[in-house]
Amino acid sequence: MKLQDRVAIVTGAGGGFGEGIAKHFAELGAKIVVADIRGDQADRVAAEIVAKGGEAVSSRVDVTNDKQVANMVALALEKFGKLDIMVNNAGITHKNQPMLNVDEATFDHVYAVNVKSVYLTARHVVPVFRRQGFGNIVNIASTAGVRPRPGLTWYNGSKGAVIVLTKSMAVELAPDHIRVNAINPVMGETGLLTEFLPGEDTPEVRQKIISTIPLGRLSRPTDIAKACAFLASDEADFITGVCLESDGGRCI
Numbered sequence: 001m002k003l004q005d006r007v008a009i010v011t012g013a014g015g016g017f018g019e020g021i022a023k024h025f026a027e028l029g030a031k032i033v034v035a036d037i038r039g040d041q042a043d044r045v046a047a048e049i050v051a052k053g054g055e056a057v058s059s060r061v062d063v064t065n066d067k068q069v070a071n072m073v074a075l076a077l078e079k080f081g082k083l084d085i086m087v088n089n090a091g092i093t094h095k096n097q098p099m100l101n102v103d104e105a106t107f108d109h110v111y112a113v114n115v116k117s118v119y120l121t122a123r124h125v126v127p128v129f130r131r132q133g134f135g136n137i138v139n140i141a142s143t144a145g146v147r148p149r150p151g152l153t154w155y156n157g158s159k160g161a162v163i164v165l166t167k168s169m170a171v172e173l174a175p176d177h178i179r180v181n182a183i184n185p186v187m188g189e190t191g192l193l194t195e196f197l198p199g200e201d202t203p204e205v206r207q208k209i210i211s212t213i214p215l216g217r218l219s220r221p222t223d224i225a226k227a228c229a230f231l232a233s234d235e236a237d238f239i240t241g242v243c244l245e246s247d248g249g250r251c252i
Contacts, residue, residue, distance in 0.1 A: 002233045004029030007080040009072060009125075011063050011117065012090030014041025016190030017140060020221025021087055021228050026054035028229055030085070033076045035059040037090075055080075063090045063117035073124040082132065085232045086125045088118050088162075089140040096151035096198045107154050114158035118165055129178045137173075138231050139166050139182040140224065143247045146184060151198050159184075163243050170241030179240040181231040186247035188219035214249030 008025050012018035014036030022032045026049045034049070036042040039060030049056035057079050061072045076083045092113040094102045118139060129135025144152060145159035163182060170180040187196050187209055194201045197209065210217060227246040230236055245251045 002028055002235065003085075003229065006030045006084040006232070007033075007076055007082050008085035008087060008232070009033040009035055009059075009076055009083065009121075010087040010089055011035045011061070011072075011121070012140075013045055014038045015045075016192070017185065017188065017221050017224045018087075018089040019045050020225040021089060022056070023049060024222065024225035024229055025085075025232070026052070026056060028233075031055040031080045033057055033059050033072065033079070035061045035063075035072050035090075037062050063088075063120065064112040066120050066123070069117075069120040070124050073121075073128065077128065083125065083128050083135070085136045085138065086121055087138045087140070087228060087232070088121055090117055091140060091142075091192075093152065093155040093192055093195045095195050096149075098151065099153040102154055110154055111158050111161075114155075115161045115165070118162060122169065126173065126176075126178065129173075130176050133177055135176075135178040136232050137169065137178065137180040138228050139180070140228075141166065141182040141184050141243060143184045143186045143245060143250050146243075146245070146251050149196075149198075152196065166243055167241045174240060179231075179236070181236070181240060182243040183224055183227050183231070184243050184245045184247060184251070185219045185224050186213055186245075186250040188221070188224070190221070193218075212250060213247070214252065217248065219246060219248065 013022040013034040034046040042058035046056040046058040141162040142159035148156035166182040
């Protein structure tokens with residue numbers, strides 16, 4: 001299995017894309033720290049991985065809190081003895097609405113979860129990777145940072161930041177043999193879908209979004225998990241700074 005005995009932290013792994021990534025990585029032989037601010041959901045996903053013969057531990061973590069991020073990384077090292085892969089999947093959005101209707105507190109929260117978290121995990125993961133002489137970071141960005149949709153302006157900007165951070169980190173960390181890549185999912189079947197949609201979640205509204213995706217459907221957790229596993233594996237050992245669109249053709 002292509003991730004056999006690799007150790008990975010996946011944030012936001014209590015549901016949606018993160019759950020899909022954590023479970024797929026485990027199926028490929030990785031040992032997983034299932035991290036989520038919702039401790040009960042992190043526990044559930046870790047237990048389901050273990051029940052299927054995998055290795056996993058849960059971590060309740062607010063990715064905007066430096067101390068909690070430090071504890072999450074320490075848990076991976078304590079439990080598994082090393083860390084190979086950091087998947088920055090935790091994310092949030094504001095409701096689809098006119099840009100000036102988004103209040104300051106919501107703006108700050110979106111940027112803390114989507115952008116500051118990448119900074120905080122780097123602070124604690126990069127030193128570990130440098131000591132080991134290798135490491136792999138995969139950031140979950142979004143097609144929103146490439147082809148922004150109206151009504152999601154501030155979210156779009158946060159994901160644009162993740163895309164630029166990915167490229168800049170990749171260049172700076174390459175001499176340390178640390179690869180940094182990103183996945184750009186199109187709107188997907190996750191718990192955040194209703195926030196992204198322009199209006200109520202109806203078949204008609206969904207179809208309006210699907211009509212902009214050439215392959216004719218929303219993304220699924222398995223789509224993002226497979227792309228993420230490729231970038232995290234040795235099959236991509238000469239790939240860094242790439243933001244891979246897993247989007248059914250949305251960004252064409």
